[in-house]
Amino acid sequence: MVAMSTETQDITLVTGAAGKTGRRVAEQLERRGIAVRRAGRSTSPAFEWERPETWAPLLEGAGSVYIAYAPDLALPGAAETVGAFARQAVAAGARRLVVLSGRGEPQAEAAERAVAAAGADWTVVRCSWFMQNFSESFFAEPLQEGTLALPVDGVREPFVDCDDVADVAVAALTESGHAGRVHELTGTRLLSFDDAVAAIAAASGRRLDYVPVTAEQYADGMRGAGVPEEAIALTAHLFAEVLDGRNESLTDGVRQALGRPPRDFADYAAAAAATGVWSAAR
């Protein structure tokens, strides 16, 4: 059972603070009365993963750090960058590091090891694909248009809710009992993309279609929409490598970390639909 005491008194630095998990982590910490410093390219001072000279001002006085690397730990050099950042954080006085990671990704596991070796208490929050990719990220716009077309056919993924991810990260940042642990998080059910889009259609009361396409068709579509080649290559890699069936299993990571079950996709879809995020594009 995880102790409920709040031990961290000094500043917690939250990287990716405008992102799907960082925003939730920062808001939750503030609700608990913890001093938060947000980091991202649009914060002041600005923080950029590619520019280590921007790290020191943000790290000053940070006793705990939430590490959410962007755009993705699967990118070449990400593990080295995250490792260098973790070591600099510890040299600057951080005693607790919580790193967001991806499930079934060798490159992400290299970043996890680099954080673990940095010399502070560490926790890995290793996640399956986020539910919020459908509402706060690159699947949202196609759904507003009515059709989500991806190079995945039939493979099931145990999508996890970013609220659960943030709850686990905040527990690891503020409570005892999480140091040296890998919390591997999934949702409650394995869903194909077809299943997920059907659940979103039911929740939003709209006809929405899921269409499996080839990797080439998907890349051509992205190119046509003006997506940069680097982003196309990253997405293609994620679909080909991570969505090959390796993650077709559930964990009890949320329950282990928090003592409660994860949120179900249908509950996520109902709450997101109520915000109007999947209303038809005008």
Ligand SMILES: NC(=O)c1ccc[n+]([C@@H]2O[C@H](COP(=O)([O-])OP(=O)(O)OC[C@H]3O[C@@H](n4cnc5c(N)ncnc54)[C@H](OP(=O)(O)O)[C@@H]3O)[C@@H](O)[C@H]2O)c1
């Ligand atoms: N999406 C998934 O399904 C999934 C699943 C498992 C793990 N992950 C991991 O989650 C991480 C992404 O986290 P997330 O989904 O919470 O974030 P996100 O929603 O993708 O947001 C990225 C955040 O990082 C900031 N950012 C972007 N580029 C940056 C840069 N070059 N330097 C500094 N900050 C930058 C952005 O804010 P500004 O624009 O203001 O800089 C934003 O706050 C990745 O490492 C990925 O591997 C994702």
